[in-house]
Structure formats: C-alpha cells, structure tokens
Amino acid sequence: xxxxxxxxxxxxxxxxxxxxxxxxxxxxxxxxxxxxxxxxxxxxxxxxxxxxxxxxxxxxxxxxxxxxxxxxxxxxxxxxxxxxxxxxxxxxxxxxxxxxxxxxxxxxxxxxxxxxxxxxxxxxxxxxxxxxxxxxxxxxxxxxxxxxxxxxxxxxxxxxxxxxxxxxxxxxxxxxxxxxxxxxxxxxxxxxxxxxxxxxxxxxxxxxxxxxxxxxxxxxxxxxxxxxxxxxxxxxxxxxxxxxxxxxxxxxxxxxxxxxxxxxxxxxxxxxxxxxxxxxxxxxxxxxxxxxxxxxxxxxxxxxxxxxxxxxxxxxxxxxxxxxxxxxxxxxxxxxxxxxxxxxxxxxxxxxxxxxxxxxxxxxxxxxxxxxxxxx
Amino acid sequence: xxxxxxxxxxxxxxxxxxxxxxxxxxxxxxxxxxxxxxxxxxxxxxxxxxxxxxxxxxxxxxxxxxxxxxxxxxxxxxxxxxxxxxxxxxxxxxxxxxxx
Numbered sequence: 001x002x003x004x005x006x007x008x009x010x011x012x013x014x015x016x017x018x019x020x021x022x023x024x025x026x027x028x029x030x031x032x033x034x035x036x037x038x039x040x041x042x043x044x045x046x047x048x049x050x051x052x053x054x055x056x057x058x059x060x061x062x063x064x065x066x067x068x069x070x071x072x073x074x075x076x077x078x079x080x081x082x083x084x085x086x087x088x089x090x091x092x093x094x095x096x097x098x099x100x101x102x103x104x105x106x107x108x109x110x111x112x113x114x115x116x117x118x119x120x121x122x123x124x125x126x127x128x129x130x131x132x133x134x135x136x137x138x139x140x141x142x143x144x145x146x147x148x149x150x151x152x153x154x155x156x157x158x159x160x161x162x163x164x165x166x167x168x169x170x171x172x173x174x175x176x177x178x179x180x181x182x183x184x185x186x187x188x189x190x191x192x193x194x195x196x197x198x199x200x201x202x203x204x205x206x207x208x209x210x211x212x213x214x215x216x217x218x219x220x221x222x223x224x225x226x227x228x229x230x231x232x233x234x235x236x237x238x239x240x241x242x243x244x245x246x247x248x249x250x251x252x253x254x255x256x257x258x259x260x261x262x263x264x265x266x267x268x269x270x271x272x273x274x275x276x277x278x279x280x281x282x283x284x285x286x287x288x289x290x291x292x293x294x295x296x297x298x299x300x301x302x303x304x305x306x307x308x309x310x311x312x313x314x315x316x317x318x319x320x321x322x323x324x325x326x327x328x329x330x331x332x333x334x335x336x337x338x339x340x341x342x343x344x345x346x347x348x349x350x351x352x353x354x355x356x357x358x359x360x361x362x363x364x365x366x367x368x369x370x371x372x373x374x375x376x
Numbered sequence: 377x378x379x380x381x382x383x384x385x386x387x388x389x390x391x392x393x394x395x396x397x398x399x400x401x402x403x404x405x406x407x408x409x410x411x412x413x414x415x416x417x418x419x420x421x422x423x424x425x426x427x428x429x430x431x432x433x434x435x436x437x438x439x440x441x442x443x444x445x446x447x448x449x450x451x452x453x454x455x456x457x458x459x460x461x462x463x464x465x466x467x468x469x470x471x472x473x474x475x476x
Contacts, residue, residue, distance in 0.1 A: 019407050019408070021419065066407070067405070067407030067408060069403070069405060069412065069414065069419045070414070070417070070418075070419065072417075095403060097414040097419070099416070099417060121398075121399050121414070121416075122399045122416040122417065124416075124417065159398050160398060160399065161397070161398060161399035161400075161416050161472075163416055163417065189416065189472055190416055190417075233471075235417075
C-alpha cells in the first residue's frame with residue numbers, strides 16, 4: 001500500500017488497517033536448550049543488545065493502548081530475564097492477557113510462586129518428546145524431561161491453566177498418542193501439536209526433521225480420534241508442505257500480530273528478519289503505533305495490492321493472504337512471490353523435492369541452535 | 377494427581393454458583409467496541425446475551441438469583457431465561473471456561 005501516511009486507500013475507499021490483537025514479546029534469545037528447529041533467527045541477538053526493563057514497560061503500555069489483547073512472553077527462554085515478573089505484573093495491571101511460553105527448566109517452587117503472584121494467566125510449556133533420551137538429544141540438554149514434568153506439576157498445582165506444546169517431526173511423530181496421554185496425565189487443558197515450520201534453524205535441519213506423508217496421515221488419524229474423546233483442547237498445526245494451499249501466515253501480514261525481538265525490532269512475524277530487503281523499525285526510536293500503521297516493513301505486504309499472479313486474481317487471496325513471505329524468499333528466492341507451497345505456484349516443485357529428499361534421508365545429525373553460528 | 381481432564385457432560389442447576397476459571401475472564405475491548413472472553417492463547421467474541429449473563433457471575437451468587445435478576449431486567453419469561461442461562465453456562469463449564 002502506498003500514498004499519504006494517513007490514507008490507506010483500497011478499492012477507492014479509505015480504510016485503516018486493523019489494530020493488532022496479539023504481541024509476541026521475545027525478551028531474550030538466551031536459552032539453556034539448543035533445539036535444532038528453534039524459531040529464533042540463525043543470527044541470535046546477544047544480552048548486551050537486549051531492551052531494558054523501562055523500554056519493555058513502555059512498549060506494553062503502547063500495546064494495550066493500541067488494542068492488543070494478549071501478550072505472549074517468549075524467547076529464547078523468557079525466564080532468563082530477571083525482570084520477567086515485573087513485566088508480567090505490569091501487563092496484568094494493563095488488563096493484557098499474559099501468557100508465558102517456556103521450556104520450564106527454570107521453573108522452581110520459588111520462581112513459580114513469583115509468576116503466580118505477578119498475575120500470570122497461562123503457561124505454554126514446551127516438550128521435545130515423551131521419550132526422555134530423545135528429549136535430551138533434541139534439546140541437547142541432559143536429563144531435561146524430569147525438569148519439565150516437575151514444572152508442569154508446579155504450574156497446575158498453582159492453578160494456572162497449562163498448554164503443552166510439542167513440535168512434531170520425523171523422530172517423535174510416531175509417539176503422538178503418548179503425547180496426548182501425557183497431556184491428560186499432567187492435567188493440561190490444551191495441547192498444541194505443531195508441525196515444524198521450516199525457516200531458519202529448522203530449514204537447515206529439514207531433511208532430518210520433515211516427516212513422510214504416511215507418518216503425517218497416521219498422526220492426523222490419531223488427532224481425530226483424540227478429539228472425539230473430548231476433555232482436551234487440541235490445537236493441531238498442519239504441515240504446510242503437504243497442503244495444496246498455503247497457510248494464511250499470521251492471519252495476514254500486519255493484520256493481527258506483531259513480534260518484538262530482544263533488541264526492540266518490531267516484526268510482522270518471527271521469521272521476517274530473514275528477508276534481507278526489509279529493515280525493521282525499533283521501539284527505541286518510534287512508538288509501536290507508528291511502526292504498525294506506517295513503517296515500510298508493515299505496509300509493504302499488508303492487504304492484497306502487492307500480490308503477484310497467481311494470487312492477484314485468486315478467489316482465496318483474502319483467505320491465504322499469499323501465504324508466507326519468508327517461505328517465498330527462502331525457497332523461491334523472492335519474498336514477493338506466491339508461497340511455493342501453493343499448487344498454483346510455478347515453484348511448487350521445490351516443496352516436492354524437499355519431501356522426496358527427506359523421505360530418502362535417515363540422517364539424524366542436527367545442526368544445533370547456538371549463539372554465534374555463522375549463516376551459511 | 378486428580379485426573380480431571382476428561383470432563384464429563386456438565387449440567388448446571390439453579391443451585392450452582394459458577395464463576396470464571398483462572399485464565400479466563402470477560403473483558404471489554406474498547407478499541408474494537410466489543411466484549412471478549414480472554415482465554416488461553418485466544419480471545420472469544422461474546423454476544424450481547426452471553427455478556428449480560430456472564431457479567432452476573434461472581435462465583436458466589438446462586439444461578440436462581442441470576443435468573444431472577446435477568447428476567448426482571450429484560451421483562452422476559454423466567455422459564456425461557458432459565459433455559460438459556462443453564463444451557464450457556466453448562467457448555468462453558470464443560471469447556472472449563474467456568475468452574476461450577
């Protein structure tokens with residue numbers, strides 16, 4: 001969308017973009033775990049670059065003022081920030097819904113008490129697997145599973161609703177029924193079964209992670225059977241590689257969601273920094289509202305005016321929103337193209353080739369998430 | 377640990393005193409001028425009837441009292457109000473949004 005900053009013209013009528021619903025606050029990239037599918041960028045930000053407490057407090061106020069309803073405190077491991085409790089309490093006071101997305105390894109009776117007292121509304125606790133040694137191998141963290149089980153116990157004991165998050169991949173997808181059983185055993189209200197999204201670290205490890213179509217179909221049957229039992233909310237994130245149409249990434253670029261990196265860059269999605277032609281404004285320099293409504297990074301792919309064919313004439317253009325810009329760049333080499341997942345994309349063969357490569361690869365050697373890793 | 381995750385079918389009665397479970401609340405979204413139920417990782421849109429009912433809940437007031445109040449305020453048949461209130465709140469309790 002182009003034109004004067006305050007007149008977003010679409011179909012001849014002036015429309016203001018919607019206000020954001022949800023803020024992902026990535027407080028730090030520091031994390032004790034090294035999962036090879038981490039959604040953080042390959043170029044991790046260091047502690048010295050991180051925003052201070054005062055900046056985050058102001059950003060939370062601006063977010064609430066703009067219409068954000070929920071704040072997801074994430075990382076890295078957000079519990080590595082000693083001011084986490086101050087930030088949660090401030091968000092709570094602003095009537096923002098507070099969600100903690102954590103590995104759980106820093107949850108102790110003492111830290112749990114502080115989270116509870118700061119008014120935390122919900123915890124999303126990640127699990128790598130139900131199998132202990134496999135969880136250690138995935139996270140590259142010794143004896144990780146008992147710590148997560150203890151964290152889950154402390155969370156539910158405090159009465160805070162719990163969602164378990166499993167990232168599904170080739171080596172753990174066969175244990176999906178055990179994952180559901182664990183969620184019920186731990187008294188989780190929800191379980192998020194999220195197929196790996198292939199950007200950054202996960203793209204580097206794709207051949208070792210991407211499940212086969214047969215594995216996927218079996219998992220989908222188990223999901224349907226578990227849903228039929230009731231009593232456990234299941235959020236199943238389907239793998240877009242096996243779909244004919246792309247996912248509506250983030251509900252459309254700059255439509256509902258914003259992400260703030262540890263150093264204060266405001267992103268339309270957590271992978272957006274992979275697009276080298278974009279620069280991202282920082283909350284140290286501008287208000288959140290200015291960045292959301294006026295920055296180039298947010299306006300460039302917002303709406304439908306930017307779309308090429310086959311998106312521009314497609315009846316699904318306001319359903320799929322062209323799919324994922326980062327995926328178009330990572331696979332087809334151009335962020336302005338149709339997501340190659342779409343069967344109408346001239347680049348769909350790239351997805352089919354990746355599926356074939358993963359089917360014939362039994363490599364289980366990962367490139368682990370590390371600080372200072374050089375992009376290749 | 378109690379295994380309460382398999383919630384059986386819930387039917388509330390007028391003697392129940394439901395309230396919101398931790399992690400759920402009714403909230404006015406002043407930017408979009410609508411009411412939402414804040415819930416784990418989602419916000420559910422609440423219609424005006426649901427809002428009128430949910431605003432009466434505090435975890436202490438009997439539903440018989442809530443129904444009396446709503447019947448009086450909206451000048452509607454008490455039986456109809458009771459049916460609507462119990463159906464809505466039973467459903468929300470089954471979803472663990474409310475605790476009985």
